[in-house]
Amino acid sequence: MTSQLSHLLENDNHELRVKMKQTLKDPVFKPLYNLSLDEERELAYQRLKKFLEEGHVSVYDFQTDPRRIFAAHEILGLCDGSVATKLTVQMNLFGGTLLKFGDKPSFKPILDNISVLEDVGCFGLTELGYGNNAVEMETTATFDEKTDEFIIHSPSTLSQKYWITNGYCHAHWAIVFAQLIIKGESYGVHGFLVPIRDKKLKVKPGVTIQDMGYKIGLNGVDNARLWFNQVRVPRENLLDAFSQVNKNGEFSSSIKGKRSRFIKMADQLLSGRVCIASMTIAACRSTLYNTIRYSQSRLGVNSDGTSSAPLMVYQLQQKALMPLLAETYALTLGLNKVKNNFAQLQTEQNAEKETSKDLIKMCCVIKPMVTWHSENTATIGRERCGGQGYLACNRFGEAIAGAHAGITAEGDNSVLMQKVAKELLEETTVQEIIKETSLSFVPGAITRLVSLSKPLSLVKIREKRVLSKLALKMQKAKGKEEIFQRWMTEESDLVQDVALSYGERFVLENFSHICKDQNNPLLEKVYDLYGAVLIKKHLSWYLQEGILNSSSVKKLEAKIAKGCKELGERLEELLEGFGIPSHLVYAPIAKDWQTFNDKEDDNVGEVSKDHPFIKSEKKEEKVKKEKTEAAEKPSTDKKSSTTKKAKTKAEAKAPVKEPV
Structure with missing residues (x-):
């Protein structure tokens, strides 16, 4: 039965999500490591083929309910990051x-x-030379008026298309972004549908595809480098x-300016951030989930010296993991809020409307916050699980590598945060600047009334x-050069801080509204701990501003310790809220790790015995071997027969030697 918390976290398309999880019961989705x-x-x-064959999602969902596609990413994220990336x-x-x-x-x-x-x-x-400044890319699409064609061309090493997922093994098509050139004049970056392979996966003339090889993770993704040599x-x-x-x-274009057209053409990166x-x-x-389950079952030293205390009762473990859970x-x-807003604004009836600036900020801030948090969670979880955390089958390696991807x-996280800060600055008025600057001089005793x-009030401040x-x-900076220097070389920490403070306020405020709607005491405890952890994260700032003092610090530490302990006593409900069915709990440390060992x-570190993929691979190898042997056998017999005949013929012609 779905819990109230699980229903809340898995915000939409509940029946579809159940069906998706059922699909992942297929043995092909079980982990394999020694590949x-x-x-x-x-x-x-x-x-991926098995998942899509079930008909859970369609590309047309972007016109009706994009949350179906986001849900597919979420469910596959429980299973295999490579599949979710593809x-x-x-x-x-x-x-x-x-x-x-x-x-x-x-x-x-x-x-x-x-x-x-x-x-x-x-x-x-x-492109190799143009990542975050892709508007300056070198690939060209030159219009040939005589043949009514565009000629796609990669003029240099730096112009090669780089990190192209699906490119090396499976892609038939590429959407290629290139500088549109007509009669020697550039009209900026546009997208073109370019065939790169035929249906038999033979590479098209003029297209060069090279393998990027092994990565630090997600090696199920076939990343490629692409070049185009006068491809029409x-x-x-x-x-x-x-x-x-x-x-x-x-x-002709309904959008003025090269940069504006490029931003519009790259619009799908916005939903891509939600997918990621x-x-x-x-x-x-x-x-x-894996980390906490192991902490509940792994026994450490108790007061009597015996190994009888679950690691989860230790304050060290609680204070490491409960803030991560909150x-x-x-x-x-917060991500659910972004998905709901995206779906509301991007469905078919609203497709022609400009994407709201609020949605752009939300999409650009939630991806960095989630991926940084995921990397931190995986790193801390690996450490808190000791040596078990280092085994591939316990999944910390793929979690860390997946978060880094x-x-x-x-969009690089820190660059996206710059975009968020830029959007916020454009919305700020002189009156707001004067008001907040004045308030910064208010005595701390007054501002501490917030408590x-x-x-949320502290985070808003x-x-x-x-x-x-x-x-x-930035207002004091004059001219492009000074603005650039101030932004890129002098105030980068403050720029990042502005975006992060916006994201933290957005997430906490959304959480606050949900707590009021749900009236769930346990959820309110999670909210309180998350809020306290946010304040502690920026404690030095609050002390410098005189908003908090040493007495507040002591109260904050006590509040966090209490919150960690309280959540530690309600873990069954909180973990059930994650909505992870037993067949998607792959890590041995989250189950009977003693039997596994x-x-x-x-088992040589493998959790799957008789995996269908290994069976099919062995079957293919056996068939190939039999075919090879069958092909070689007649050839060998023929050769043997020929050799025998030649030998007999030679013996017949050889002179007979008389005995001495």
Whole structure:
């Protein structure tokens, strides 16, 4: 039975989520670790194909309920980060972009095939020399008026498309971003649908695809490097929802300015950030679940010297893990808010409207907060589980590597935080700056009336003050050069702090509203601990500002210790709220880890026996071996027969020697 907390955390599409989890009961989704690179990629592909064949999601969900696609990322995040990553490129970056900017009759068959993996795509935005400044990319798409075609070309090493997921093994198509050139004039970056392989996966002429090889994680993802040498595509293959080129080479666009057109064309990165956050927060819940379960069952020293005390009763373990649990709850609820807002603004009836600035800020801040938290959770959890945390089958390695992938994918976290800070500055008025600057001189005794019992008020004070401080500093900068220097070389810490304070306020405030609606005492305890941890995180700032004093610090420490202990006593309910069914609990440390380590079970660190993938691989090897032997046997017999005949013939011709 679904708990109240689980129903709350898994905010939408509850029946669909149950079906998705049922699909993951298929044995192909069970973990395997001792695999070659080729095997990891093939297994990830088979898993994705199996998941999509069930019809849980469609690329057209972006027009009706994008939360279905976000839910798919979340469920797969419990299982395999490589599969979730391949899904986000296939359904969101490739499929979502094609749907949004190239929804035309000629592309309809491809769009229909995306959701069943009959047409596999990749997303060619990033170049070796142009990541965060992709608007300056070098790849060109030059219009040839004579043939009514665009010529896609990679002019240099730095122009190669880099980190292209699905690119090395499986993609038939690439959405290639390139500088649109007509009669020698550049019209900025646009997207083009470019075939890179035929249906038999033979690489198309003029396309070069190279393997990026082993990574520190997510090796089920086939990342590639792509080059294009004068590759021609029809004019029809321009993704032309907002910019068009007619057969005479005349350009028109409903969006003014090259940079604005690029930002619009890269719009699917916004939903991509929600996809990344969804898969990562699910992996984070799984990591925390495994860590806490082990801490409950692993016995350490007790007062009588015997090993009879579960690690979870130790304050050391509680103060390490309970704040992570509280933050995981808070971020999950915050992400749900983002998903709901996205779905409301991005459905078909609102597709032509400008994306709201509030939604842009939310999407850009939630991905960094979730992925940084997930990395921190996995690192602390690995340490708190000792040597067991170092075994691959206990999943901390893939959690850490997966979080790091999320930290960089769909926009570097710190760069996204700069974007959030920039948006906030543009909304700040001179009156607000003057007001907050004046309040910073108010005696601490007055501001301390806010007290620790109202963490949201304290967090709001911090958000307003750091923003006003940055606004004042930037207001004094004159000219582009001085603004650049102030922003990029002098105040980077403050810029990051502004974005983070906004994100923390957004998440805490959303949590506060939910607590009022739910009237759940346990949820309120989680909220109180998260709020207290936020204050402690920025304690030095509150002390410097005179908002808190030494007495407040003592109260804060006591509040956190008490909160950790109280949550530690309610772990069954809180873990049940994560909504992780038993068949998706793979880590031995979260189950009967003693039996897993039994002397009679020489499992070499694998949790899956008789995995269907291994069986199929062995069967294929056996068939290949039999075919090879069958092919070689006649050849050997023929050779043997020929040799025998030759020998007989030679013996017949040889002179007979007389005996001496």
